[in-house]
Amino acid sequence: MQTVGSTTSLQKHVVLLGAGNAHLRFVRMFGMRPVPGLAVTLVSEAPVIPYSAMVPGYIGGDYVRAEITIDLIRLCRHMGCRFLAAQAVQLDVERRLIKFEQRPELAYDVVSLGVGSTPYRPAGLEGENSWLMRPLGLLLDRLDELERRLRETEVPFHLCVVGGGASGCELSLAIRRRLATIPSFRLTLLQANERLLPGFSSRISRIFERRLSQLGVTVQLSSRVIGGNQHQLLLEDGTSIEYDAVLWATHGGSPSLVRSSGVQQTEDGFLLVRDTLQSVSHPEVFGTGDCIELQHHGKIAKNGVHAVRQGGVLFDNVLRFLQEKPLRVWKPQRYCLCLLNTGAGTAALSYGGFATSGRWPRKLKDWIDRAWVQKFTAFPSMGADSVDETSAMRCGGCGSKISSEVLTSVLRRLNPGYDSRVLIGTQSGEDAAIHRFRPELFGHRTEQLVEVQTVDYFKSFLDDYYLQGKMAALHALSDLFAMNARPFAALAIVTLPFARGPIQESMLYELLSGAIEVFKEHGVTLTGGHTTEGSELAVGFAVTGHTEEDRLLLKSNLRPGDVLILTKPLGTGAILAAWMRGVCPAFWFTQAVEQMLQSNRRAAELIAQAGVRACTDVTGFGLAGHLLEMLDASRVSARLLRQAIPVLNGFDWIVQQGITSSLHPDNLKQACRIAGITDRDFALFDPQTSGGLLFGVEARQAPHLLAELRIEGYRDASIIGEVRASTDSSIFPIEIN
16 A cells, blocks of 8 residues: 555555465565555455454353454554455456456456365255354354353254364364353264364374363264255265254365466366465466465365465565566475364364373463464554654545635635626535526526535545545535535546556546446436546545525524434544554444445435425534534524534544544634533544534424434434524534533
8 A cells, every 4th residue: 555645656566365364474574574666455355353263262261352353454554555345256367357246346466365265065055044164253243142142042052063173173162161051052063074183193083072072062973964954954874963053164165266266276176376376377376375275285284374384485476476586485394283272271282293182282372372363463553642743644534624714714815706696605605506507598497496516525545445436425425415406417536646557547447436336326427527646545526416496405594493413423533543543443443434435315305305404514624613604604503412422433532542633633723612612522523524414403303303314324313402592792602511
């Protein structure tokens, strides 16, 4: 990812598909040894992932979820990589494109596949009670829900685990241990082989057999599952077994992404690679982990130890390949240290022909696992105090706007000209400009029809260009919705970072694909635009709509007695600032993104139907700034209810760390016009991007309208205060308590 203000031209793009051990190590090495002109993108279907080696420990109660979780959004932000939460469905190796189901294709110069393997499951057994071992995050969510349900109801429940390898045995022990106090729960482990863990020594097998027996797990050996239905598993010997849920921890097959990619594969569909980790047919395609097989080594054990060692070779070889230098060779080690969790503070250790179990192997495993997770979760502080004034991070989105003080001062000094067709222009302070049509050009109703125009343009605040395009489009449209206008046309304004032509093409395609998707949903046509180069990505849209003049919603129409309603929570400015510094957890960040991707169209329709006359959207100047614009225009005052103002999760913690948007200090100057203000009210001054609508409605209509908004998906919509009469001597237009 290009750094802010960088003039280095991006020349090559490397995409890592999957967040396995090798790719995590690649990302970390890139962060420690950044390469000018190289962009790296990590693609994973989930923004947070549990570390697989610690999953049995979490299930068994040895860890809390946070201890085993790697936050890919924070990791990539710290290491200077892009992160995309998406699932690739096809690799077009001839055009060097990665295709997805719900987002535009992604171009690459080099791609590495680390997409793991897929547990075997017979056809016809794909129901909601048929669980694959991966993705692990989904499995943990299902087990959490199962425990909650069983503790509430205590109904009989039979879980079958299919697969008696290392994963199946560890998971069976952990699940049985977790649910040991629920008498209605029973667990059966089905193993196709004649013994458990056939890839390990017989001693390791006996250790697990003994532990499973002690915990009351039923083990059925030589029990290969060949089919079944939603209630029964059919075994190869003709018998069947009933189940309430089945967990597939079977030997992994090749993922569909590899099978459909067009690269050379083994007979069973795995990516065939040289000892340089390159595809034997396409040298720009690399592979690691469980989805590959080595051309000259045959089948090797698929474990995380190999993937960890592959990460360093992969990083070096990708750079060497791009620089046209000789590549390194990766050789699988003869023996790998394997540590398997056997529960109750013990583990089994296997290395070559040596095997043992006890507490000291468990302590060793815990130390190794925690150290690995810490590599990708413990970063230097990037809080407010770590950035000096000369290199301070400047926010994107509406956090990059010029302050209202500067803007107002300039507009007062200008004479923008006069045209009778301009009903509302720069001096009005409204969300958009209003133009009258020439009646003789249109039908009889045209004397009431007005054209509404606005423009928004700001520095990018996401490294997902597709989502950035969607948000920029929604943000621009919001000004028209706030005035009850129906948009129909848009022009794009885009600044692309300095880069090689194909990289700029890919960026622009992702960006405009997201915008056009939004515009089509709202009946808007992208009619043209303008592009230029600069040090960083910036995007905006000029949008045009129309409405009837007597149906306009204006800031100046607030009336005493109106109830104030806000449709979305505040906090996106600080959360994006925290993301820039790499201290925003994925949950807070994704929640903020979700809010910014929510259109204001339906809210505006409900507001207009309710007869509301005064509305604005909350953007760069924050709730306080935009409310003051309404109060000044309407010559009224307002009382706000502090506890009623909705705020995004994480906002309070972030501002307590001293992290706010770079526009926040300018917005804070409005605090002198608010009575009762305290340091708990930072959210009032937080600049919003694609924020909610703020409007006044008659008190008798407020409860019904609020209920309608929540039904339509604005679940945080809230009554935040009331409008009061004002006098010329009022010092504080806003009172908060």
